[in-house]
Structure formats: structure tokens, C-alpha cells
Amino acid sequence: METTAPAPVKANAAFNTERVTHVHHWTDQLFSFRTTRSPALRFQSGQFVMIGLHLAGRPLVRAYSIASPHYAEELEFYSIKVPDGPLTSHLQNIAVGDEVLVGRKPTGTLVLDALLPGRSLYLLATGTGLAPFLSLARDPDVYDRFERVVVTHTCRQEIDLGYRAFLETLDQDPNLGEIVAGKLSYYPSLTRDAFKTTGRITDLIASGRLSDDLALPSLDPAQDRVMVCGGPPMLADLRQLLDGLGFAEGSLAEPGAYVYEKAFAA
Template sequence: MTEWSIGKIKKIKYWTKNLFSIILNAKINNFYAGQFTKLALEINNKKIKRAYSYINPPQSKNYEFYISNVKKGKLSPYLYNLQINDKIFISKNSSGILILDNIKSCENLWMLSTGTGIGPYLSILQDNICFKKFSKIILVHSIRYIEDFSYLNLLKKIQKKSFNKLIIQIILTRNININKNILYGYIPNLIKNGKLEEKVGLKINNNNSHVVLCGNPEMIKQTQDFLEKNRNLSKNLKKKNGNITSERYW
């Protein structure tokens, strides 16, 4: 049974017509960077809830969530229309396995994401512990259009403070040939044809790499299957350490 706290909306950021972030204040239990919680609203006398990752690090006094407005969704259109000081339900306890305590130290940490799946990585990168645990962190973010990279300015600030440990690689699936520093296509294909690693200048292997996957379930499945079959990587489990960790929300 979910234990709920009532939060208050402090700020809303509208990035595009379909992407927005809400910032709220509430009393909840401690969480780890990379985890997610549940948000809910009372709609037609029924509590509608969905899982969303924290964008903020655990030490923040307010909590931020990055959301895609699904036109026919049961919750996101209502979240999109919230106003400052509106009330919202948030679960007191958080969940999720995308936390650094579950990942052994290694040379290179690959964070692969699509869309709002970048959320848990933003929380981890702002927590700073990651830069003590890995030599390089490669954030790969796949979006349709460059305008969809809502948190690019935040990541550039983190990158400046990371002592050259953070590499950011953007992948676009719609805008083609607008910037030579951007890759075009889909994450699994760009790993298979070697273009992603060539662009980044690092290789994914089972000796010095850990790959974290978050976002589209098909991206997760295809990428994990390829890395297991062709790079000898294995899924990271509670009872058996591996080098692929993934989180699925749907």
C-alpha cells in the first residue's frame, strides 16, 4: 500500500509543447539519486498515479520531475495544467535500482537514455558522488529534435565542474545534419555500426565499462541484447554483479 504525502506545486517549466517539469515541496522519506517515486491527482473521484524519476539530487529541499505530456494520457495532461500552489500527492517512499550503490566502480560509466529517461541521470550527476567512482561518465541522450534537450544548460554547468570527466553525446532521430557534433539515428544501431563509440572515442567492453539504460523499452531491449551477445556484458543482478543496469517504467 502506497503511503502518500500532500505536496504543493512551487514552479512549472514548460520546455516545449509536450515537455515540462514540475517542482514541488513535500515531506517525504530520504531517497537515493537515480530513484523514482509516484505522483498522483484525484481525477473524477479516483486517484490516478504514475512513476516519475527525481531530477534533483537528494539534498534538495524541493523535488523536480521531467514529464512528457501524453495527449490522451490519464494523468500527464492534468499535471501539465497545474498552477502554482496547487496540491499534488507524492509517495513518501521511493523505488528503483538505478543507484550508484548497485554499480561497482569501473573506468567508464555509460548512461544511455531516450526522452524523459534522462531524468535519473540528472539526479545522479548533480549528486557528485559519481565523479569519485568513475574515470569517465558518458551521457548519451537520444531525442527527436534538438529543442527536446531541455536540460542541456544544466548539463553544461555540471560538465564544467566535472574536471573533464563528463562526456555528453546527443543523438537526434528527426533533425538531420544540423550539427557535426551530433549523431543521427537510434542508439542500438549506432552501437552496432560503431559510430557511437567512434564519436565518443571510447569502447564499451566488459573489462572497464558499465552501461545504464533508461527510456524507451525497445531501445533498452535491443541495446541489452546486442551488448550481451556481442560484447560479453551481463545484466547486473542483486546476487550477481554484471555490467548492464536498466530501469523500465512502462
């Protein structure tokens, strides 16, 4: 997930130069890539960093959620392709061996310590907002803290469900399988294509369809915790829904029942 407006930075800003190790084009509008990782970079699963390229003689960067877990040897990112985007129009053409700027100061609100203890953790994403939850879904600490972890991913078309096969088979991973099995539920839905589950995630929650399909109780602020990442309209609608259900927004200073990634809210 990335912000909509790139930010120019000063030449002496704190960035590591990393090399691209892998690029995957999911569709003509979506791609992901991995880079080397400086041993000095430390982050919590769910955080984001500024990444970018040297363009026209200066660095041009924007915020990207880290899709890899905190312990991974490489960094992974998931991005849309914007044909006329100042950064993305160039970034989508990167190849293995190319250099990418990666900020040294990860931050973000989608961290476990901003939530109170609870029963189930719901990670609600649209589009490339799935990225931070790919990190959290691979973090063993998440499964130590919660009995159930639900990753929802809402897109327009079935082709847009990047990482679908990965999430559907994470319980078979040789390293994480035993930790994830019986705890992780992946719940994709579409708003345009015909699919087994259709509709906006707000409607699926409000109607009770989500809880019915997962055989879980309705969302309860006393026991359930929620993280949200997606476009501004989705964030606004889900915040309104969660506030109406009695969920209190959390922060590192005062943990609560839900958090959303504020870097992508406007």
C-alpha cells in the same frame, strides 16, 4: 520518465502532499516541474516514486523518475504531455502552488550499488528517460566511483533535447563544477532532424561512432558500466546489444555491468 499506465491507489496509501514550486514547459509535448520535499523522504539518485493527483474523488498516480539529486531540497520531475492521458492530461496543467501526491517509498534499478566498480559509466537515455540521469549526473558519488561519466540523450527533434544547455554547462556550476569538469561528457543525438550526431544510440554504439566521437575505447564489459532508461523498444534493443557484447545485467543482490529501469520496460 514515467510509466505508460496510471495506477489508481487506495485512499489510505502512503503519500505526501507536496506543493508545486516551479513549472517549465520545454515544448508542447514536454514539461518539467519541481515540488517541495518532505524532510522524511530519502532516496538514492536514479530512483523513482509514484506521483499523482486527486482526480474524480480518488488519487491517480504513476511512476516518475526523480530528476533531482538525493541531496536536493526540492523534488524535480520531467514528463511528456499526453492529451488524452488519464493523469498527464491534468498534470501538464499544474501551476505553482498546486498540490501533488508524492509516494513515500522510492525504488528502482538505476542505482550505483547495482553496478560493479568500473572505469567509465554510460547513462543512455531516450526522451524523458533522461530524468534519472539528471539526478545521477549531479551526484558527487558518481564521480568518486568512475573516471568518466557519459550521458547520451537521443530524441527525434532538436527541440526535444530538454536540459541540453544545463548538461552542456554543468561543469560551470558553482557547486559541482570542480567535481564534474573533465569527467562528464554529454552526447545528444537525433533520429529525425539534421544534427551534428544523427541515429539511434544502438547504431552509434555498434558502429563505433560513439566511442570515436568521445575519444574513448569501445564499450568493454570488463571496465565499463551502463545504465539504460527509455521506451520499451529502445530498452529491448540496447539489452540485446549489451548482452551480445558480454555485459551482465546487475541488481542489488548481484551487481553487474549494466542495469535498466524495469518500471518502464513494458
